[in-house]
Amino acid sequence: MSPTPQTTALQGVRVLDMTHVQSGPSATQILAWLGADVVKLEAPSGDITRKQLSDIPDADSLYFTMLNGNKRSITLNTKSERGKEILTELIRRSDVMVENFAPGAVDRMGFTWERIREINPRIIYASIKGFGEGPYTDFKAYEVVAQAMGGSMSTTGFEDGPPLASGAQIGDSGTGIHTVAGILAALFQRVTTGRGQRVNVAMQHAVLNLCRVKLRDQQRLAHGPLAEYPNEDFGDEVPRSGNASGGGQPGWAVKCAPGGPNDYVYVIVQPVGWKPISDLIGRPELAEDPEWATPRARLPKLGKMFQLIEEWTSTLPKWDVLEQLNSHNIPCGPILSTKEIIEDQSLIDNEIVVRVEHPQRGSYVTVGSPLNLSDSTVAVDRSPLLGEHNEDVYLGELGLAPDELPVLKANGVI
DSSP states (O other), X not given: OOOOOOSSTTTTXXXXXXXXXXXXXXXXXXXXXXXXXXXXXXXXXXOGGGTTTXXXXXXXXXXXXXXXXXXXXXXXXXXXXXXXXXXXXXXXXXXXXXXXXXXXXXXXXXXXXXXXXXXXXTOEEEXXXXXXXXXXXXXXXXXXXXXXXXXXXXXXXXXXXXXXXXXXXXXXXHHHHHHHHHHHHHHHHHHHHOOOOEEEEEHHHHHHHHTHHHHHHHHXXXXXXXXXXXXXXXXXXXXOOTTOOSSSSOEEEEEOBTOOTTOEEEEEOOGGGHHHHXXXXXXGGGGTOTTTSSHHHHGGGHHHHHHHHHHHHTTSBHHXXXXXXXXXXXXXXXXXXXXXXXXXXXXXXXXXXXEEEETXXXXXXXXXXXXXXXXXXXOOOOOOOTTTTHIIIIIIISOOOXXXXXXXXXXXXX
């Protein structure tokens, strides 16, 4: 008889979340979605993003709520002596501690790794920083700074234009996902060793990991131009290549009717797909023409190839193009606007676009968990109000006397 599965994958794991803004909170939110008890420790003034990009007066911003769901919130001034005593007890009772302060900030609080390990030898202590050790260590790191220094911006955009930032937050949330992987590995190793360990992730390193194909192409340049790129000229650096797929099969975003900013379909032309594409665009003779019939023949004229495809797609709405291409098993996808995504019924049905209720904001839409585990289901919940769980944690779990809480609040400790 097979054992009854746990309710959640990380049931019983306590995470002390000392993160703010995006890179850290994105990591701890995933841990919460996996079932960990994530206790977000905030200064009495709160995570700065509670008030950033605010759209409703006197309510936590969407910036905060969409990165801090499924967590509990406590407030604590870790610079005060009593605050340090309470933090020590929180560390003692936690399995994981995560922070993304500036380099050395937690050390200056009096909590070096050596001290943390002394308090709790089993704790996993994860830190997110902008850069590794070296000349960049103390640089201030933001989302697009990490993209700039990790290889993303120099390889994004069109060759006759400037470097471009990706709309995907690969510097912040991309680093958060890498941090989750490190934490889970450390938790798994602890089962064998009984010891905690340090997990360090740099935003620049995470972006570079996501840009590894561009480092692949940098080395391929030593052997000549990159044939699958639409660029005509190559120097000694990987060029910006517009919407080229960057893989072995050429792809491009082609215009559709009626010509709006997101009326495009991304099409990939596999060898097996050329004949049906030739038929669809009304040029069946190109399937047999030696100048077009093979991938090798088409590579030097990718621009012309996608121009021919676009002459057909530009007469049809993108959903019609999608239907016809998919009927021939041709890899493709419509460019979905943020409005289309937030209203997409399939994403709603898959609970990746989720509506939740918030006591200040009312109803709002958030992104649900992209991780789907058959034996670990966690409902996507709202973010906590500032200090909402002070009594639960300080009285119910740490055992502080009820009459101490008002004193701590009056003294600015919580």
